[in-house]
Amino acid sequence: MVYSLITFLRYNISTGSPFRYCMKRLFWLFLIAFVLGCGHHRGQLGAGSTLNNSDFDSPPRPRPNYTATERRFLALGLVDIQTLDPSIQVHLVYATPDNYIGEVLYSDFHHAFFLPALAQKIVAAQQALRSERPDLSLLILDAVRPLSVQYRMFHLVQGTPNNIYVANPLHGPGLHNYGAAVDVTLVDSSGNPLPMGSGFDHFGPESHTTAESRLLSSGAITRQELDNRKLLRRIMKQQGLQPLNSEWWHFNLMSRAQARQRLRVVE
Numbered sequence: 001m002v003y004s005l006i007t008f009l010r011y012n013i014s015t016g017s018p019f020r021y022c023m024k025r026l027f028w029l030f031l032i033a034f035v036l037g038c039g040h041h042r043g044q045l046g047a048g049s050t051l052n053n054s055d056f057d058s059p060p061r062p063r064p065n066y067t068a069t070e071r072r073f074l075a076l077g078l079v080d081i082q083t084l085d086p087s088i089q090v091h092l093v094y095a096t097p098d099n100y101i102g103e104v105l106y107s108d109f110h111h112a113f114f115l116p117a118l119a120q121k122i123v124a125a126q127q128a129l130r131s132e133r134p135d136l137s138l139l140i141l142d143a144v145r146p147l148s149v150q151y152r153m154f155h156l157v158q159g160t161p162n163n164i165y166v167a168n169p170l171h172g173p174g175l176h177n178y179g180a181a182v183d184v185t186l187v188d189s190s191g192n193p194l195p196m197g198s199g200f201d202h203f204g205p206e207s208h209t210t211a212e213s214r215l216l217s218s219g220a221i222t223r224q225e226l227d228n229r230k231l232l233r234r235i236m237k238q239q240g241l242q243p244l245n246s247e248w249w250h251f252n253l254m255s256r257a258q259a260r261q262r263l264r265v266v267e
């Protein structure tokens, strides 16, 4: 269609029709618009830290009932993943007391917000998953985590056996603190999480992704659990998201060094 339009415009210009002047301007305007359009599209496919909400084909529609914290996330340019794709399941574990700390840490939000560039990749991962396995869905377990919550987490585990598992925020923010990481698993059509060999935030070798064949041969995880992990990892890696060695559920949009250079921490 684009080629036909260019041919049509070139023909009218070259034949010297009464509209020649007008058509010539139209031709150049069209070419400029087309080139700019291509550049814009390439931007979406890049690292994407500069993406914002208006870059989406169908811009997200914020819900009317956001909390003060969720409105702050929106003002910072983050996007609620379910406004882009309502089929993606969300259960923020830290918005409940059912987590390894045993306290509600997200008292003022329970929707999953991400940088638009990450949200776009998660939506693409969900689409790829659904086309391969229509009976499955992604389930988001953690999204943006304000730095203030990271401090509270660190404070709560100090003096407990869990203190080695929480990153000290004084050593610098983590990717969750930028909205540039996601904790995610797979659920079936009834919303039941698929077995993955260890629970979310289980901090032990069973959660590691580096020695899974040994975990399998020792019986620490089953073949089915390993296959489920591999499916999740393949779907996420296909979108360029980077898995973590120690947590099968965690994927990064970029490195911490890149985040430090390009992104703003959510306080």
Ligand SMILES: [Zn+2]
Residues within 6 Å of the ligand: 142, 176, 181, 182, 183, 249, 250, 251
């Ligand atoms: Zn994580």
